[in-house]
Amino acid sequence: MHAFVLNSFLSLALAGSNKTDKLALLEFKAWITTDPFGVMTSWNETLHFCQWHGITCSHRHKRVTTLTLRSLKLGGSISPHVGNLSFLRVFSLSNNSFSHEIPSEIGRLRRLQHLGLQNNSLSGEIPANLSGCSELNYIIIGGNLLEGSIPKELGTLLKLIKFNIAYNHHTGSIPYSFSNTSSLEVFGAAFNSLSGSIPDIFGRLTNFYFLGLDGNDLSGTIPPSIFNVSSLETFAVGLNYNLQGTFPSNLGNSCPSLQTFAISNNQFSGIIPVSISNASNLFELAIHKNQLHGEVPSLKNLHNLGRFTLAINHLGSGGTGDDLSFLCDLTNATGLQYLEMGGNNFWGTLPQCLANLSSSLVSFYVDYNSIFGSIPKGMENLHNLESIALSGNRLSGLIPPEIGRLSKLYVVYMEKNSLSGNVPSSFGNLSRLTHLHLHDNNLQGTIPSTLAECPYLMNLTLGGNNFTDIISSELIRSSSSYVHLDLSRNHLTGFLPMEVGQLINLEHFDVSGNLLSGEIPPSLGSCKSIQYLDLQENFFQGTIPTDLSSLRGIETLSLARNNLSGTIPKFLENFTFLQSLNLSYNNLEGAVPIIGVFRNATATSVQGNTKLCGGIPEFQLPKCEFRHSSKRVLSLTLKLVISLLCGLSGAFFSFAVLYFCCFRSKKKEDPSSDSENFPKVSYQSLVKATDGFSSANLIGMGGFGSVYKGLLDQGETTIAIKVLNHDRHGASKSFIAECEALKNIRHRNLVKVLSACSGFDYRGSDFKALIYEFMVNGSLEEWLHPTQTSIDTDQRPRSLTFSQRLNIAIDVAVALDYLHHLCHVPIVHCDLKPSNVLLDNDMIGHVGDFGLVRFLPRTLEDGFGNQSSSIGVKGTIGYTPPEYGMGHEVWPQGDVYSYGILLLEMFTGKMPTGDMFQGSSNLHNFVKAALPEQVLDIVDPVLIKEKVEGEMSANQHLTEASTTIRMTFEESLISILGVGVACSADIPGERSDIVDAMVEMCQIRNKLRADKMLD
Structure with a gap:
């Protein structure tokens, strides 16, 4: 009887307990708000709850022992009723989207052994009462939004094996209480915000094999005891930035099971222990971004090495030995995938054994070391x-x-x-x-x-x-995905392809420092993603395209040092993100805006544009003068009277000219229809501009005429007027040739013709003149060989610096390249010499005087055809190539010879017709004989003085730096004069092409600039 009653009681009690589990599960389901796979639909009355998805019950009492719902995209909160599942041993909801806090009621589950809640969106702190789950082996709750410190109470969990809270927001220090968890094997707290030092507790744990503390704010040194744990497999403390200290020499022996040793991004110093090769199971050796030094020891025993990163340390000798021999040891690592050793002091050549590294290699970085020699062959393996x-x-x-x-x-x-x-x-x-x-x-x-x-x-x-050569349109095509395109500081020529507008993803575009010409393609306006655009130091001309107004996201725009003209576009004022604008050294004119980027003088540069006005005061530009019609309003009647008088005067003048021409019927008709392409200036205007062609305004005399300085437009425009002397034979032919040449060419390094005058003077004699842009600094000859008269007139020293001479020489070479190769019809100048190289306000060289030019139509064989023989073309003695004296026809190589002599004259200061050159002696042979050993004996003493004074101002006594400067200066002179000798060879076939000369001169300048030895 008593037994029956007892069994009935137990049955009722058991039924009640089962009901508790069922109710707890139903509450758990009710808190789930997202169930995309419908897994919770099985939790219904048609099935016993022990058969619901993810539920496992005990066989005897049918109590819930396991609740596992992993990777099902479930969302919602964890119901606190889960704390009523008193027989629960495994609770795992990993890889879902649960949010809110971890219920503290879980602390009541005294039988719980496994808590897996990683990779959700749980927040709040870790419940301290989890210490009540005395059977816990695994706490895996990383990859959430948990915060706060690690509860020290968890150190009482004596059966804890694995503790992983990585990828949360925990703060505070690592509790010392974990030294009591003698069963602990894994402690993972990577990528939190833990601080303080690593406590000396893990070395006491005999079964410990994993320590992951990467990505925290830990500091101090590593407790030595941890390297006595022979079971240690993973030691990862990288990305703490302030951990320091050295490593024991027996590291590989005391930790033979080591598979991952990751200490990157800290302050560890010392050497890599030689014993590391004894840790033969090592797979990852990540020691980059520390302060390690010394040699890399032998790694020949690391057969399992898959990742080896030691970049950005101080490893290597820097020049006292072959530091790269260890690379051949890595051929034993047949699974090597990553080898990154950049940013060290490794010295030596890359060994040929690189070709025998693992075919699994994915990344190979040896950048920023002192490695020399060639790239080894066989890397295709x-x-x-x-x-x-x-x-x-x-x-x-x-x-x-x-x-x-x-x-x-x-x-x-x-x-x-x-x-x-x-x-x-x-x-x-x-x-x-x-x-x-x-x-x-x-x-x-x-x-x-x-x-x-x-x-x-x-x-x-x-x-x-x-x-060299052009930028191929094939390189820039519609399917291109360029975001960053940098072709700067080369010798590219030709036009910028219109196809550039098809690069719709382009953000950074740089073609500065080339030899590009033509206009800026309007299609660039289609590149609306551009943030950085640099076209400076080319030969672009024309106006700034209005199409660029669509580049509203641009931050940096540089168009400096070109030949751009016109006004500054208004749309630049409205570029909100524009932080740097450089328009300097062009031919821009008109008013400078005062809003947008133009309000900031440090962000905007407009210097070197002599026709600009206005702007903010910091630009120091002249005020703009606006002529308002309101100053003088003419009545309609007065306007009509003036118009009538002008008409009658014009008719009378035309009749007089017609009569005068008929009276002079024996005179030839004006042969110069070629000048019709230039705007006309009257003879009377030129008389007024030059004060009657006063000798005070005479600035030069040539073979076919005289050059005067004049003022046009009521003294606002300074001009140079070349008046032909018709008494000289060939003057008219020279005028026609010069008109023909100048109407077809336009270049930054050619003298710009402004206008022409062809008619009669007051005596009825033929009068022809060309009006040029006035060059403030005169001719190169005046600077190389100043006369006492010019010195007295200018009241300033006439000498060119080394930098100025080099720049002018390049300017002349660029001009010749344009004439020979880039004009529609190739042009030979025939009279290149210092007096025909004019210098503007910025000391930029401009080739002028085209009175002897010859046009060379291209042949179908892609060579040059010749318009005429050069018999009678004399040029100037000393600069004319020897083959012209033997009747050879005009060709570009003649100009190259003249350029070579010009270059030698510029840097030696000696004229080719000087007294020292008599008989077979000439400037070419003089320089050739002195190179290279005696170069300092033949260069212009002004350059030597400049260099010595420059050194003395920086160093009052001889230093290693000044010695280096002199050596580089001497090497530069040898190279420059070598170009001059190569161009001025007597045998035409031995001469350089002007393109080669131009490229070599640019290379010399670039090297000097890179060494910060050129202004």
């Missing part, structure tokens, strides 16, 4: 390579074309080396390529159009090389 970085070394030689076979390659960094030769056309095979950085090398040739076959190429930087 690394067929899984995705990124390669060799930047910032001293590598030379060619880029191996075989790299183009690495089909998975998407990032190539080889900039800032001394690589030469061409860019391999095989790079067009890199179909995944997104970044190609080759800037600041010695690469040459044309930019391969095959790069257009790389459909994902976003960043292409080729600046600071020696690329």
